[in-house]
Amino acid sequence: MDNKNTQxxxxxxxVAAEREFLTRGYEGARTTSIAKAAGVTHAMxxxxxxxxxxxxERIVDxxxxxxxxxxxxxMGDPSLPIVERLRCGIAAHFDFVAENPELPRFxxxxxxxxxxxxxxLYKRVEPVVNNIFRGLQxxxxxxxxxxxxxxxDVRMLLISIMSMNIFTFVAYPxxxxxxxxxxxxxxxxxxxxxxxxxxxxxxxIRI
Amino acid sequence: MDNKNTQxxxxxxxVAAEREFLTRGYEGARTTSIAKAAGVTHAMxxxxxxxxxxxxERIVDxxxxxxxxxxxxxMGDPSLPIVERLRCGIAAHFDFVAENPELPRFxxxxxxxxxxxxxxLYKRVEPVVNNIFRGLQxxxxxxxxxxxxxxxDVRMLLISIMSMNIFTFVAYPxxxxxxxxxxxxxxxxxxxxxxxxxxxxxxxIRI
DNA sequence: ATGCTGTTTAACAATTTTGTTAACGCAAAG
DNA sequence: CTTTGCGTTAACAAAATTGTTAAACAGCAT
Numbered sequence: 032m033d034n035k036n037t038q039x040x041x042x043x044x045x046v047a048a049e050r051e052f053l054t055r056g057y058e059g060a061r062t063t064s065i066a067k068a069a070g071v072t073h074a075m076x077x078x079x080x081x082x083x084x085x086x087x088e089r090i091v092d093x094x095x096x097x098x099x100x101x102x103x104x105x106m107g108d109p110s111l112p113i114v115e116r117l118r119c120g121i122a123a124h125f126d127f128v129a130e131n132p133e134l135p136r137f138x139x140x141x142x143x144x145x146x147x148x149x150x151x152l153y154k155r156v157e158p159v160v161n162n163i164f165r166g167l168q169x170x171x172x173x174x175x176x177x178x179x180x181x182x183x184d185v186r187m188l189l190i191s192i193m194s195m196n197i198f199t200f201v202a203y204p205x206x207x208x209x210x211x212x213x214x215x216x217x218x219x220x221x222x223x224x225x226x227x228x229x230x231x232x233x234x235x236i237r238i
Numbered sequence: 239m240d241n242k243n244t245q246x247x248x249x250x251x252x253v254a255a256e257r258e259f260l261t262r263g264y265e266g267a268r269t270t271s272i273a274k275a276a277g278v279t280h281a282m283x284x285x286x287x288x289x290x291x292x293x294x295e296r297i298v299d300x301x302x303x304x305x306x307x308x309x310x311x312x313m314g315d316p317s318l319p320i321v322e323r324l325r326c327g328i329a330a331h332f333d334f335v336a337e338n339p340e341l342p343r344f345x346x347x348x349x350x351x352x353x354x355x356x357x358x359l360y361k362r363v364e365p366v367v368n369n370i371f372r373g374l375q376x377x378x379x380x381x382x383x384x385x386x387x388x389x390x391d392v393r394m395l396l397i398s399i400m401s402m403n404i405f406t407f408v409a410y411p412x413x414x415x416x417x418x419x420x421x422x423x424x425x426x427x428x429x430x431x432x433x434x435x436x437x438x439x440x441x442x443i444r445i
Numbered sequence: 446a447t448g449c450t451g452t453t454t455a456a457c458a459a460t461t462t463t464g465t466t467a468a469c470g471c472a473a474a475g
Numbered sequence: 476c477t478t479t480g481c482g483t484t485a486a487c488a489a490a491a492t493t494g495t496t497a498a499a500c501a502g503c504a505t
Contacts, residue, residue, distance in 0.1 A: 056266070058266035074464090074486095140343070144266065157416055161418055184420075187434050190406070193409070194402045195405075198402075202342075202404070213393050213394075228398075230442070234441045237441065279453075280492095281453075281455080282453070290492095
């Protein structure tokens with residue numbers, strides 16, 4: 032009972048904090064708002080997480096992990112032939128971002144506002160990522176040799192995919208009021224947009 | 239002399255404010271930092287602009303105007319045939335964003351954090367934009383009829399263009415440390431990226 | 446010189462926001 | 476039953492940030 036109760040309160044704070052930080056950013060977030068939204072006194076928040084900073088880092092950690100998962104989704108199913116794999120990777124990445132639509136803006140804002148903090152992280156991740164790039168590039172080159180697709184730089188391709196998938200959600204509030212019926216039905220638009228992004232990349236690699 | 243001097247100080251504050259607001263956002267910006275960067279006491283800032291809010295609105299106004307200019311750049315030269323026009327529009331838009339790399343993130347963050355404020359603006363702009371869309375769509379349809387290109391929805395095409403052009407700069411700090419030599423030389427990368435974006439769209443409309 | 450105007454400064458006030466502390470409650474362990 | 480330790484509260488403290496004011500100042504027209 033006791034334990035379950037504390038778990039619950041700590042959880043409630045984390046949930047409220049995630050919401051607040053993702054929508055307002057670190058500077059815009061108010062610890063009092065978080066406490067209020069979580070239904071606890073703000074002293075409780077400090078009891079569990081000491082400082083705003085520490086609470087924030089807890090959220091950042093989780094979000095960066097989620098972000099990296101979304102990046103891996105783009106890799107698709109390695110057992111498929113490369114072109115199919117690409118198609119399914121784009122869709123998977125799109126779906127992943129769709130489930131975390133505020134994530135990219137949050138991560139980018141955080142990196143822009145305190146780049147130093149993530150240097151170590153990058154140093155660790157970079158070799159892993161580069162290895163994956165090399166593997167994928169080899170596969171793409173093979174397919175290009177066999178005349179299945181055009182020769183492309185995998186990094187450029189991935190940037191294009193991320194661009195179109197992520198921008199759809201980051202810029203949604205900016206575009207929605209301008210696009211009339213196209214974006215009126217969100218689900219419909221997202222489905223169309225996903226298809227469009229896949230189509231665009233597929234045509235990009237077409238011979 | 240007197241007038242020129244005040245102009246200069248007010249200008250200095252505006253320049254410093256632009257920098258601070260664009261990089262840190264409204265909440266993250268500090269009026270004292272702005273004053274310090276402008277080389278004036280912070281009372282001066284309040285003398286000229288009354289409140290942080292008013293100073294911010296001054297910057298926002300200008301930046302929204304710049305943003306809309308960048309959107310019009312995408313239209314390209316109307317005297318060119320539509321495919322060429324598209325190609326030059328993409329390049330022009332890319333160059334525009336390159337000159338204001340922090341602008342999109344700023345505008346999007348602002349719209350996300352206070353959407354109500356921009357409802358009126360949108361109401362005014364929407365019909366204009368829709369008119370332009372219709373005109374362009376007609377041109378695209380004509381070219382498609384003549385077999386010069388595939389049939390596409392102009393709004394989807396514009397979203398793709400903006401996605402790739404804007405993402406290049408918004409996500410730069412996020413991607414740069416991951417991409418190794420590809421992004422090591424910024425100018426080189428931007429040139430390659432511009433070409434890639436054009437190529438991607440050109441292939442998208444290819445029959 | 447005098448007074449008028451807008452500018453500048455330094456000190457101060459107000460507010461907001463984060464963080465702390467001391468006392469209280471309560472359940473489990475000894 | 477008492478002690479111990481965690482959870483909880485309310486009140487308070489500290490710091491940061493924005494905003495104000497009164498007085499000094501500088502240029503200039505009268």
